Amino acid sequence: MKPPTRRRESSRLAILDAAIALCREEGYGKLSIEGIAARAGAGKHTIYRWWPNKSAVLMDALDREMTANSATFPHTDDFVADMRATIASVSAIQANPDFGPVIAALIAEAQQQPGGGRQLLESFFKPRRVPIVERIRQAQADGELRAAIEPELLLEVIFGALYHRLLLQSGPLDEAYADFVVKLVFSGLITRPDGSPIS
Amino acid sequence: MKPPTRRRESSRLAILDAAIALCREEGYGKLSIEGIAARAGAGKHTIYRWWPNKSAVLMDALDREMTANSATFPHTDDFVADMRATIASVSAIQANPDFGPVIAALIAEAQQQPGGGRQLLESFFKPRRVPIVERIRQAQADGELRAAIEPELLLEVIFGALYHRLLLQSGPLDEAYADFVVKLVFSGLITRPDGSPIS
DNA sequence: GCAGTACGGCACGATCCGTGCCGTGTCGTT
DNA sequence: AACGACACGGCACGGATCGTGCCGTACTGC
Numbered sequence: 300m301k302p303p304t305r306r307r308e309s310s311r312l313a314i315l316d317a318a319i320a321l322c323r324e325e326g327y328g329k330l331s332i333e334g335i336a337a338r339a340g341a342g343k344h345t346i347y348r349w350w351p352n353k354s355a356v357l358m359d360a361l362d363r364e365m366t367a368n369s370a371t372f373p374h375t376d377d378f379v380a381d382m383r384a385t386i387a388s389v390s391a392i393q394a395n396p397d398f399g400p401v402i403a404a405l406i407a408e409a410q411q412q413p414g415g416g417r418q419l420l421e422s423f424f425k426p427r428r429v430p431i432v433e434r435i436r437q438a439q440a441d442g443e444l445r446a447a448i449e450p451e452l453l454l455e456v457i458f459g460a461l462y463h464r465l466l467l468q469s470g471p472l473d474e475a476y477a478d479f480v481v482k483l484v485f486s487g488l489i490t491r492p493d494g495s496p497i498s
Numbered sequence: 499m500k501p502p503t504r505r506r507e508s509s510r511l512a513i514l515d516a517a518i519a520l521c522r523e524e525g526y527g528k529l530s531i532e533g534i535a536a537r538a539g540a541g542k543h544t545i546y547r548w549w550p551n552k553s554a555v556l557m558d559a560l561d562r563e564m565t566a567n568s569a570t571f572p573h574t575d576d577f578v579a580d581m582r583a584t585i586a587s588v589s590a591i592q593a594n595p596d597f598g599p600v601i602a603a604l605i606a607e608a609q610q611q612p613g614g615g616r617q618l619l620e621s622f623f624k625p626r627r628v629p630i631v632e633r634i635r636q637a638q639a640d641g642e643l644r645a646a647i648e649p650e651l652l653l654e655v656i657f658g659a660l661y662h663r664l665l666l667q668s669g670p671l672d673e674a675y676a677d678f679v680v681k682l683v684f685s686g687l688i689t690r691p692d693g694s695p696i697s
Numbered sequence: 698g699c700a701g702t703a704c705g706g707c708a709c710g711a712t713c714c715g716t717g718c719c720g721t722g723t724c725g726t727t
Numbered sequence: 728a729a730c731g732a733c734a735c736g737g738c739a740c741g742g743a744t745c746g747t748g749c750c751g752t753a754c755t756g757c
Binding site: 305347 | 743744745746747748754755756
C-alpha cells in the first residue's frame with residue numbers, strides 16, 4: 300500500500316534546491332517559475348503539476364532545510380531561562396541571511412491571496428511552535444505561570460515582536476532583543492512567592 | 499521661491515484614487531501601473547515621472563486617506579487606559595477592510611528590495627507613532643512607568659503583535675486583543691506603590 | 698515486457714513592464 | 728499679450744514571465 304505516486308524524487312529535489320538558491324541569490328522578487336525550471340533542468344509542467352505557485356515551492360524548500368536546521372528547545376527547571384534560549388534560537392534563525400529573507404518573502408507572498416496568511420500560519424509556523432506551546436503549558440501546570448492565558452496568545456506577541464524586526468528591520472534580531480521580549484512578556488505573569496521581578 | 503513644480507494636481511489625485519480603489523477591488527497582486535493609468539485616465543509616463551514604483555503610489559494614496567482618518571490618542575491621567583484606547587484605535591484601523599489589506603500589501607511589497615522594510619518603517623509608520631511615543635515618555639517622566647526602557651522598543655512589541663494578526667490572520671484585530679496586548683506588555687512595568695497588578 | 702504516466706523541451710497568446718516618441722495643452726516668464 | 732518650456736495623454740515597442748498545450752522520451756509498476 301505505497302502511496303500511488305510515480306513522482307520522480309530527483310526532479311523534486313532539484314526544483315526545491317533551485318528555488319531556494321535562486322531566491323537567495325536574486326531575491327524573491329526576481330524568482331520565477333521559468334527560472335526555477337531552467338536552473339533545475341526541469342520543465343515548467345513538472346512544477347505546475349506538483350505545486351500551485353512559486354511560494355508553495357519555496358515553502359517546501361525552506362521546510363526541508365529547516366527540519367534539519369531547527370531551533371533548540373531546552374527543557375530545564377528554569378522556565379524563563381528555557382524561553383530565553385528558545386526565542387534566542389528562533390531569532391538567530393530569522394537573523395540568518397539564508398533563512399530570514401526567505402521567511403519574510405513567504406509572509407509577504409501570503410498577502411496576495413485572501414486567507415493566505417492564515418494558511419501559512421497553520422501549515423508552516425504553528426507546527427514549529429508546538430514544542431514551545433508544550434513548554435508553556437508545562438510551566439502553567441507546574442504553577443510557574445498564570446494558567447488563565449492561552450500559550451498561543453503569548454507566542455503571538457513574542458513572534459510578532461520578532462517579525463517586526465524581520466519585516467521592518469527596526470533593529471538587530473539578536474539575543475539581547477530576544478531577552479528583552481521574553482522578559483517583557485513574562486515579567487508580569489510569573490508567579491513568585493516573594494513577588495520579586497525576574498532579572 | 500515657490501517649488502518649481504508644474505505638476506498637475508488633478509492627475510496626481512486621480513492616480514492616487516485609482517491606485518487605492520483598484521487595490522481594494524482586485525487586491526494588490528493584480529494592481530498594475532497600466533491599470534492605474536487607464537483607470538485614472540493618465541499616461542504611464544506621468545506615474546513613472548513622480549513615483550518610483552507602484553508601492554510608492556499606494557503608500558501616498560493610503561497616507562492621504564489616513565491623515566484624514568487617523569487613530570485617536572487620548573491623554574488623560576490614566577496612562578494604561580490611554581494606551582488601551584490608543585492601541586484599540588490603531589487595531590480598529592488595521593481591522594478595517596479599507597485599510598488593513600493595503601497596509602499588509604505595503605509591508606509585503608517592502609520585502610522585495612533590501613532595506614525596504616526599514617524605509618517603510620521610517621517614512622510611514624514611525625511618524626504615526628510619534629504621539630504614542632510622546633505619551634509613553636510623559637508617563638515615564640511622571641514616574642508611572644519604568645524610565646529605563648525605550649518607548650520605541652515597547653511599541654515594537656505592541657505593533658508586532660498587531661501585525662501578527664494582520665499578516666497571519668491569527669485572530670480578530672478587536673478591542674479585546676488590543677487590551678490583552680497592552681495589559682501583557684505593561685503588567686510588569688507599571689510602578690505601583692502597593693505592587694498590585696493592573697486589572 | 699507492456700502500458701501508463703511523469704518527464705524535459707518547445708511554442709504559443711496574454712499580460713505587464715519600462716521606455717521612447719508625438720502632438721497637445723497649460724503654466725511661468727518677459 | 729506672446730512666447731517658450733514642460734507636463735500631459737496616447738500610442739507603440741521589445742523584453743520578461745505567465746499558464747497552457749503538444750510531442751517524443753524515459754522511467755515505473757503491474
